[in-house]
Amino acid sequence: MAELTRVLRRPRTRAVVLVAALIACAMLSLAVGTSPACACSCAPRTAEQIADRAGAIIVGTPVSVTEDATGSRSVVRVQRSYKRRLPDTITVVSASPAGACGITLTKGRTRTIVLGWPGGGVTTGDGEWGASLCDNLNSDASSVIAHAGPVFSPVATGPTRTSGESGTGGGNRGHIGIAVAAGAGILLAGGTALMVKRRPG
Missing domain, CATH: 1.20.5 (Single alpha-helices involved in coiled-coils or other helix-helix interfaces)
Structure with a gap:
């Protein structure tokens, strides 16, 4: 030995x-026939710590969810927010839930979403917000909200155009208004010319 x-x-x-x-x-x-597993590892945090680190917290409903190999982008209709006022519609970016600490949002399902880090390997663009599993792991959303401060109503950003709308209605109304104004101008000019012509001398 x-x-x-x-x-x-x-x-x-x-x-x-x-x-x-x-x-x-x-x-x-x-x-x-397996490959090494990549697991998401999240350090345990209290509801107060999650709320303190969050960029914002919203209660909202995803209206569309687009997924690819790196993660997902979800358009979310905001009902109310905490820590700051947000537009009534935002885009939430998250990494893949399979090992990259991303979350899965379901279209039409209202939920509380803690906004911040989007997860591994994913970046957010202008006007986009991230969301990760680590920030949304707390099952008691009400306790996170309790530490988030006052509630804000969303900022209205105008009607959202749905797919299939050409957007020509406003343009047509504008053209009609211009035509009416031009016609009125022509009639006024013609009437003035006739009055001047009929004056004696």
Whole structure:
């Protein structure tokens, strides 16, 4: 046993053992047909800590959800917000829920969403907000809201055009108004000309 211990302490022997272990692990992984799992790891935080770190907290309803290989982008209709006033419609970006600490939002399902970090490997664009599993892991949303301060009503951003609307209605009304004004101007000019022509001298 002592002789085996002395052999394992040699640098060359340790390198050979390490390579053999790596090859065995890879072969076992191939045989089982699995790849190494990537799990999301979130440090435990209290509701007060989550609320304090959040960029904002909203209660809203996703009206559309678009997913790709990196994550998702959801258009959310905001009912109310905490920590700051937000537009009535925002885009929430999140990483993939499979290991990248993203969250899954369901179209039409109203929920509380803590906004902040979007998750691993995903960035937010102008006017977009992130949301991660770590910030939304607390099952008691009411306790998070209780530490978030006063509630804000959303800022109205005007009617949202739905798909299929051409947006030409306003333009047509504008053209009609211009035509009416031009016609009135022509009639007024013609009437003035007739009155001047009829004056004696």
